[in-house]
Amino acid sequence: MASTKQRxxxxxxxxxxxxxxxxxxxxxxxxxxxxxxxLSQHTADANSFPTFTRLRERFPEWxxxxxxxxxxxxxxxRKAGLANQKAKSIIAVLKEIKNRFGDYTLEPLRxxxxxxxxxxxxxxxxxxxxxxxxxxxxxxxxPAIPVDTHVFRVSWRLGLIDKKIGESxxxxxxxxAVPEDLxxxxxxxxxxxxxxxxxxxxxxxxxxxxxRGCRFYRxxxxxxxxKVNISA
Ligand code: SF4
Numbered sequence: 584m585a586s587t588k589q590r591x592x593x594x595x596x597x598x599x600x601x602x603x604x605x606x607x608x609x610x611x612x613x614x615x616x617x618x619x620x621x622l623s624q625h626t627a628d629a630n631s632f633p634t635f636t637r638l639r640e641r642f643p644e645w646x647x648x649x650x651x652x653x654x655x656x657x658x659x660x661r662k663a664g665l666a667n668q669k670a671k672s673i674i675a676v677l678k679e680i681k682n683r684f685g686d687y688t689l690e691p692l693r694x695x696x697x698x699x700x701x702x703x704x705x706x707x708x709x710x711x712x713x714x715x716x717x718x719x720x721x722x723x724x725x726p727a728i729p730v731d732t733h734v735f736r737v738s739w740r741l742g743l744i745d746k747k748i749g750e751s752x753x754x755x756x757x758x759x760a761v762p763e764d765l766x767x768x769x770x771x772x773x774x775x776x777x778x779x780x781x782x783x784x785x786x787x788x789x790x791x792x793x794x795r796g797c798r799f800y801r802x803x804x805x806x807x808x809x810k811v812n813i814s815a
Pocket of ligand 1: 737740741780781782786787788789791792793794795797798799800
């Protein structure tokens with residue numbers, strides 16, 4: 584019988600055969616990734632990315648952003664939503680980083696073990712497990728698995744985690760289950776699958792390339808072939 588890690592390796596291969604294989608290319612330097620992530624919380628990338636670009640064009644030095652008042656920064660990032668709360672977090676994060684590292688940089692984290700770097704990031708104001716995992720995975724290439732709504736939904740439907748643990752605890756549960764070398768590919772493959780096939784509220788199981796190993800499919804499409812309502 585295949586181990587969980589073997590099963591996940593096969594799962595990622597199957598999903599990549601359907602959606603393609605991603606190449607790991609860091610999209611931002613680490614501090615940019617962190618601030619971009621804070622801006623993207625509770626909003627669509629389509630709103631937050633242009634806002635982040637505008638912010639950096641207008642204030643290319645982190646010092647300039649850290650020197651703004653909350654109200655001034657909130658005015659610039661208004662289109663990303665929750666502007667007042669995010670402006671406070673961004674200014675507090677920049678000041679805290681300068682205070683701890685003497686500069687506006689996260690490069691010292693590169694030399695840390697992943698769990699130490701994660702704890703460091705989580706100690707910053709407004710930084711939760713998903714934001715920390717994104718910085719670790721996308722900027723430093725560490726085997727952290729950011730768990731967004733797609734990764735969480737597909738993971739519990741497949742039976743890799745228990746739905747009751749919630750998104751926050753799913754980070755640890757998935758990182759324990761997924762082979763380290765697959766973290767980025769697993770994250771990317773599950774997002775593609777969640778967007779295109781295993782959608783909320785209704786998954787398209789009949790078109791799914793991994794349905795044979797899926798707990799949700801097994802539970803809702805019993806071998807008696809009696810079709811049931813699979814909205815979830
Ligand atoms: S079989 Fe259905 S529920 Fe399972 S992963 Fe595929 S689309 Fe999602």
